[in-house]
Amino acid sequence: xxxxxxxxxxxxxxxxxxxxxxxxxxxxxxxxxxxxxxxxxxxxxxxxxxxxxxxxxxxxxxxxxxxxxxxxxxxxxxxxxxxxxxxxxxxxxxxxxxxxxxxxxxxxxxxxxxxxxxxxxxxxxxxxxxxxxxxxxxxxxxxxxxxxxxxxxxxxxxxxxxxxxxxxxxxxxxxxxxxxxxxxxxxxxxxxxxxx
Numbered sequence: 012x013x014x015x016x017x018x019x020x021x022x023x024x025x026x027x028x029x030x031x032x033x034x035x036x037x038x039x040x041x042x043x044x045x046x047x048x049x050x051x052x053x054x055x056x057x058x059x060x061x062x063x064x065x066x067x068x069x070x071x072x073x074x075x076x077x078x079x080x081x082x083x084x085x086x087x088x089x090x091x092x093x094x095x096x097x098x099x100x101x102x103x104x105x106x107x108x109x110x111x112x113x114x115x116x117x118x119x120x121x122x123x124x125x126x127x128x129x130x131x132x133x134x135x136x137x138x139x140x141x142x143x144x145x146x147x148x149x150x151x152x153x154x155x156x157x158x159x160x161x162x163x164x165x166x167x168x169x170x171x172x173x174x175x176x177x178x179x180x181x182x183x184x185x186x187x188x189x190x191x192x193x194x195x196x197x198x199x200x201x202x203x204x205x206x207x
Contacts, residue, residue, distance in 0.1 A: 044110070044111070044112055044197065045110040045111075045197060046081075047081055047195070048081055048195040048196060048197050049078065049079065049080050049081045049082060049084055049137075049169075049194070049195060049196045049197065050078075050079045050081070050110050050196075050197045051076060051077070051078055051088075051167045051168065051169065051196065051197060051198055051199045052076065052077040052079070052107075052110070052167075052199060053074060053075075053076060053107045053167055053199055053200070053201075054075040054076065054077050054144070055073075055074075055075045056072070056073065056074045056075070056107075056165060057071070057072065057073040057074075058070065058072070058165070058203065060107065060201040060202075061204075062204065063204040063205070063206050064203060064204065064205055064206065065205075065206050065207070066153045066155075066157045066158045066205050066206065066207060067207070069150050069151065069152050070092065070129070070150065070151045070152075070153065070203075071148075071150050072090065072092060072129065072131075072147075072148065072149050072150065072151055072165065073146075073147075073148045074090040074131075074146070074147045074148070074165075074167065075144065075145075075146055076088060076090060076144070076145050076146075076147065076167050077142065077143065077144050077145075078135060078137060078141075078142070078143045078145070078169075079140075079141075079142050080137035080138055080139060080140065080141045080142075080143075081139055081140075081195065082138075082139055082195065083136075083137070083138050083139070084136070084137055084138075084169070084194065084196075085135070085136040086134075086135065086169045086170055086171050086172065086189060087132045087133065087134055087135065087169065087170055087171070087172040087184070087186050088132065088133045088135050088145055088147075088167070088168075088169055089130055089131070089132050089133075089166075089167070089168055089169065089170060089186055089188075090130065090131050090147040090149070090165070090166070090167050091127055091129070091130035091131075091165075091166050091168070092127070092128045092129050092130070092151035092153075092163060092164070092165050092166075092203065093121060093122065093125035093126065093127055093128065093163070093164050093166055094125055094126055094128050094153060094154055094157055094161060094162075094163050094164075095121055095124050095125035095126075095161045095162055095163075095164070096125075096156065096160055096161040097124050097161060098120070098121055098124055098125070098161060098162055099160075099161055099162040100162035100163070100164070100202035100203070100204070101162075102162070103117050103121070103162075103202065104117070105117060105118070105164070105199075105200055105201045105202060106201070107199050107200060107201050110197045110199065111197070112191070112192075112197070114197070114198075114199065115191035115192075115196065115197045115198050115199075116191060116192070118164075118166055118168060118191070118198040118199070118200055119188070119190055119191050119192075119198070121164055121166065121200075122166070122168065122188045125164070126154075128151040128152055128153050128154065128163070129149045129150055129151030129152060130149055130151075131147035131148060131149040132147075132172065132184060132186060133145045133147060134172070135169075153205065157205050158205055158206070158207045162202055162203075163202070163203040163205050164200055164201065164202050164203060165200055165201060165203055166198065166199075166200035167198065167199050167200055168188050168189070168196075168198040168199075168200070169188070169189050169194070169196055169198070170186040170187050170188040170189050171186070171187045171189065172184050172185065172186045172187075173185050173186075173187075
């Protein structure tokens with residue numbers, strides 16, 4: 012009987028050890044940044060990343076975007092075509108299907124070194140785990156130098172908005188982009204292929 016008790020005790024100890032290792036591995040498998048930061052997604056867009064557009068023609072843009080909030084956040088969702096005279100499409104790597112800190116910081120850099128050529132905005136407030144889909148449409152007109160220097164980008168980002176009243180003219184909205192690291196937002200977007 013004594014040896015049978017030892018076998019049972021050994022099996023019980025091994026079972027506890029397996030359970031402990033499994034629990035420990037579960038704790039080490041921490042959620043990724045795309046599960047902990049507010050995430051912006053391009054569910055669909057026209058143009059899409061593989062389409063080319065002519066710089067001489069206006070670009071009709073249609074974006075279906077999604078915000079997945081990870082904190083309480085109020086601001087404006089912006090779909091925008093930006094032109095940067097100093098950042099070329101070939102010099103950056105942006106993949107709208109991936110949601111990384113590197114992509115978000117690249118978009119921060121593009122926003123700081125570019126001008127708008129057209130945009131649409133949507134005021135939005137959300138809280139942790141809220142998922143919100145938004146449709147945005149606008150027309151972008153690229154500058155003459157878009158095919159000779161720099162790059163054009165279709166971006167989806169969030170920012171702080173301020174309405175400015177203009178006498179005798181329609182009110183305008185100034186949006187200051189949120190920095191991805193300060194608000195923990197994964198902005199998204201891609202480079203546009205522009206032909207002369």
